[in-house]
Amino acid sequence: MNKIVSKEYFSENVVKFEVEAPLIAKSRKAGHFVIVKVGLKGERVPFTIADSDIKKGTITLVVQKIGLSSTKLCALEVGDFITDMVGPLGKATHIENFGTVVCACGGVGTAPMLPIAAALKAAGNKVITVLAARTKDLIILEEQMKEHCDEVIVMTDDGSYGNKGLVTNGVESVINREKVDLCVTIGPAIMMKFVSQLTKKYEVHTLASLNTIMVDGTGMCGACRVSVGGKTKFVCVDGPEFDAHQVDFDEMLMRLNGYKDIERDEMKKLEIINNK
Amino acid sequence: MNLTEERAKEWRAGLRNAMKAKERTAIPRVHMPELDPEYRSHTRTEEVNLGLTPEMAMQEAKRCLDCANPTCMEGCPVNIYIPKFIKNIERGEFLEAAKTLKDTSALPAVCGRVCPQEKQCEAQCIHLKMGKESVAIGHLERFAADYERESGKISVPEVATPNNIKIAVVGSGPAGLAFAGDMAKLGYEVVVYEALHEIGGVLKYGIPEFRLPNEIVDVEIQNLQMMGVHFITNCVVGKTISIKDLEDDGYKGIFVASGAGLPRFMNIKGENLVGIMSSNEYLTRVNLMDAANPVSDTPVYKGKKVAVIGGGNTAMDSVRTARRLGAERAMIVYRRSEEEMPARLEEVKHAKEEGIEFWTLHNPIEYIGNEQGRVTHMLLQVMALGEPDESGRRSPVEIPGKTEMLEVDEVIVSVGVSPNPIIPQSVKGLEVSKWGTVVVDLETMQSAVPVIFAGGDIVRGGATVILAMGDGRRAAKSMNEWIQSTESRV
Ligand SMILES: Cc1cc2nc3c(=O)[nH]c(=O)nc-3n(C[C@H](O)[C@H](O)[C@H](O)COP(=O)(O)OP(=O)(O)OC[C@H]3O[C@@H](n4cnc5c(N)ncnc54)[C@H](O)[C@@H]3O)c2cc1C
Numbered sequence: 001m002n003k004i005v006s007k008e009y010f011s012e013n014v015v016k017f018e019v020e021a022p023l024i025a026k027s028r029k030a031g032h033f034v035i036v037k038v039g040l041k042g043e044r045v046p047f048t049i050a051d052s053d054i055k056k057g058t059i060t061l062v063v064q065k066i067g068l069s070s071t072k073l074c075a076l077e078v079g080d081f082i083t084d085m086v087g088p089l090g091k092a093t094h095i096e097n098f099g100t101v102v103c104a105c106g107g108v109g110t111a112p113m114l115p116i117a118a119a120l121k122a123a124g125n126k127v128i129t130v131l132a133a134r135t136k137d138l139i140i141l142e143e144q145m146k147e148h149c150d151e152v153i154v155m156t157d158d159g160s161y162g163n164k165g166l167v168t169n170g171v172e173s174v175i176n177r178e179k180v181d182l183c184v185t186i187g188p189a190i191m192m193k194f195v196s197q198l199t200k201k202y203e204v205h206t207l208a209s210l211n212t213i214m215v216d217g218t219g220m221c222g223a224c225r226v227s228v229g230g231k232t233k234f235v236c237v238d239g240p241e242f243d244a245h246q247v248d249f250d251e252m253l254m255r256l257n258g259y260k261d262i263e264r265d266e267m268k269k270l271e272i273i274n275n276k
Numbered sequence: 277m278n279l280t281e282e283r284a285k286e287w288r289a290g291l292r293n294a295m296k297a298k299e300r301t302a303i304p305r306v307h308m309p310e311l312d313p314e315y316r317s318h319t320r321t322e323e324v325n326l327g328l329t330p331e332m333a334m335q336e337a338k339r340c341l342d343c344a345n346p347t348c349m350e351g352c353p354v355n356i357y358i359p360k361f362i363k364n365i366e367r368g369e370f371l372e373a374a375k376t377l378k379d380t381s382a383l384p385a386v387c388g389r390v391c392p393q394e395k396q397c398e399a400q401c402i403h404l405k406m407g408k409e410s411v412a413i414g415h416l417e418r419f420a421a422d423y424e425r426e427s428g429k430i431s432v433p434e435v436a437t438p439n440n441i442k443i444a445v446v447g448s449g450p451a452g453l454a455f456a457g458d459m460a461k462l463g464y465e466v467v468v469y470e471a472l473h474e475i476g477g478v479l480k481y482g483i484p485e486f487r488l489p490n491e492i493v494d495v496e497i498q499n500l501q502m503m504g505v506h507f508i509t510n511c512v513v514g515k516t517i518s519i520k521d522l523e524d525d526g527y528k529g530i531f532v533a534s535g536a537g538l539p540r541f542m543n544i545k546g547e548n549l550v551g552i553m554s555s556n557e558y559l560t561r562v563n564l565m566d567a568a569n570p571v572s573d574t575p576v577y578k579g580k581k582v583a584v585i586g587g588g589n590t591a592m593d594s595v596r597t598a599r600r601l602g603a604e605r606a607m608i609v610y611r612r613s614e615e616e617m618p619a620r621l622e623e624v625k626h627a628k629e630e631g632i633e634f635w636t637l638h639n640p641i642e643y644i645g646n647e648q649g650r651v652t653h654m655l656l657q658v659m660a661l662g663e664p665d666e667s668g669r670r671s672p673v674e675i676p677g678k679t680e681m682l683e684v685d686e687v688i689v690s691v692g693v694s695p696n697p698i699i700p701q702s703v704k705g706l707e708v709s710k711w712g713t714v715v716v717d718l719e720t721m722q723s724a725v726p727v728i729f730a731g732g733d734i735v736r737g738g739a740t741v742i743l744a745m746g747d748g749r750r751a752a753k754s755m756n757e758w759i760q761s762t763e764s765r766v
């Protein structure tokens with residue numbers, strides 16, 4: 001049981017929590033995640049650890065309401081307890097001074113990118129973040145990103161905010177403008193696939209942080225498996241970050257869609273909860 | 277314990293003389309009452325075996341000849357004093373019988389349900405040499421343990437005066453639980469760290485309730501708690517805290533019982549298609565996450581044509597679970613023949629009664645999917661039995677060119693597990709075998725790092741509950757001796 005000590009809305013659907021977890025706060029590094037379970041019959045779902053405060057013994061999670069579990073989590077208030085939380089899991093991001101780094105993120109990937117961008121900046125990199133969304137209202141965490149980055153480029157599909165275009169247009173404009181040493185991408189699998197295709201063309205080394213389905217998060221089940229360079233890897237223990245140019249995104253997309261139908265039914269439960 | 281003296285005790289001699297050996301061997305072996313196969317293939321949690329009545333147990337106990345040289349005990353990995361507990365049942369002293377079991381076994385109610393008795397104690401029973409069925413030792417073990425639990429007179433073992441020495445256990449499966457119990461009895465302050473949100477290891481997340489009800493494991497855990505054992509869930513040693521943290525925290529001994537939780541796949545074409553998963557994933561969803569229960573948030577796919585690859589207990593548990601979740605065809609696909617199957621005999625029998633199809637001497641070589649990437653077919657290589665391999669089992673060989681296509685919508689891969697790598701990778705100086713198991717002195721269970729002892733599946737690879745439990749007990753004994761000797765030197 002982990003107590004929520006603060007809750008702040010970044011936007012209607014994005015919530016920042018500080019949660020008591022002294023041991024995790026002490027051992028976590030950028031790129032690590034926790035598995036969280038809300039309620040006795042809750043699902044085990046991964047969330048990236050955005051920050052930690054060893055003195056206070058807390059970790060920070062930035063949660064975007066997407067499915068059943070993230071919505072349940074966002075419904076918790078200060079003083080409430082998260083039923084189960086375990087971590088830090090996964091391999092930490094390899095942070096060093098690479099030079100210039102482009103962080104390409106959108107949708108579900110923006111929150112987990114924040115701590116990575118911050119750590120890269122702290123290591124002396126020039127950090128340029130491309131923040132993408134379909135439309136203006138869906139752009140999140142822009143202010144927080146700006147605090148940690150040299151530049152934030154906003155892209156919207158419909159041009160309602162920032163530049164009109166896709167995340168790849170933003171990344172390409174940077175690559176055409178200056179030498180990029182590394183690209184990090186987190187977001188929907190389809191987005192990462194296109195970023196990866198683009199950077200491959202320009203031969204820019206790219207890391208993708210994969211958000212597969214997970215159950216235990218400790219390497220026990222293989223639900224999170226992906227093909228990387230033709231080999232099966234477990235995202236929760238071998239990742240979550242991999243060389244994007246080696247990842248079989250088509251297979252990953254397929255596997256992510258595997259539970260879509262069931263998930264839709266699950267969301268109906270939420271409606272029931274909300275209507276109560 | 278002196279076996280000869282024990283056997284000579286008046287009550288035992290009296291029982292032996294009360295009935296002729298011939299009369300005893302003439303009694304037919306008891307049949308375990310079971311749920312109706314049709315009914316039980318639709319109920320997810322009801323236990324299949326209903327347990328013996330006292331009358332049945334006493335009658336079965338009469339079959340035991342109380343041999344002067346009880347070979348059954350040699351077949352038992354932890355040498356339970358089998359004749360003594362059985363004769364206690366025969367004379368109606370059921371609580372005494374349970375006590376005898378507990379002298380050696382930490383988890384008799386569990387072992388009575390999941391041990392491969394037909395390969396252990398029962399395989400050595402004198403009856404077999406006379407062409408009769410062995411005494412139902414497993415059923416009797418379960419009877420005595422259940423009787424004690426249900427009587428409400430469960431004995432919480434006495435705990436020695438606290439010695440204020442802290443001991444850590446990594447993993448709460450049978451190895452960790454058995455170890456914790458013994459160390460608590462010796463007066464140690466025991467803390468068990470568990471990575472998952474539930475205590476019990478495979479007993480909880482792997483073995484389904486229709487074979488081992490959670491309640492039985494929970495009683496054992498409550499007992500340990502009453503003895504002062506402390507459990508910390510959601511803590512991955514090697515991630516949340518390190519072994520070094522534990523040492524710095526003043527733990528004087530660490531027992532690693534982290535199991536063999538890493539599922540193996542076959543690395544064949546199409547294995548990452550949607551609908552193909554490890555038995556660990558499938559069973560974890562259904563058992564640990566209760567995914568088949570409508571109130572659970574965790575989804576599970578309920579296939580109609582389900583193939584399970586493998587012939588072990590895990591495969592049987594998976595296929596029978598699939599049946600219970602509504603599979604019209606639930607199939608075992610196994611590359612050897614039924615005779616080589618490592619699963620318990622009873623599980624194979626139960627599976628067959630529940631309408632499970634057995635595709636023996638077939639091995640998957642490729643999976644085929646539809647546009648959505650969901651598995652629809654599997655290509656099977658037909659096999660034949662060749663020469664015996666190192667394990668003594670006849671190894672399967674391909675019949676060239678002979679294949680078969682099978683329609684499936686869900687495939688569960690159950691071809692074995694490897695040791696959990698988190699601890700082996702995170703501790704310097706630990707000796708690790710090429711299979712990833714932690715190397716220990718099998719007498720003392722001590723590893724190359726003196727403060728670390730290890731046992732169960734992390735040492736043996738996927739093995740059995742009784743071996744894991746035995747390891748835990750042996751490790752407790754020798755860790756105690758090691759600590760006492762190092763303490764006295766200081
Ligand atoms: C489905 C299934 C059916 C089986 N059926 C039978 C049967 O009928 N009969 C039989 O004898 N055997 C059976 N077995 C095998 C038997 O369950 C195992 O041999 C036995 O459970 C091993 O015990 P253990 O204590 O070594 O490990 P486990 O029971 O695997 O327990 C290990 C525990 O350690 C935890 N852990 C791992 N790493 C860490 C870490 N770093 N920090 C903290 N905790 C950690 C795990 O989460 C787990 O809870 C079966 C196994 C399975 C999977």
Ligand code: FES
Pocket residue numbers: 213214215216217218219220221222223224225234235236237
């Ligand atoms: S989530 Fe189970 S192995 Fe990765």
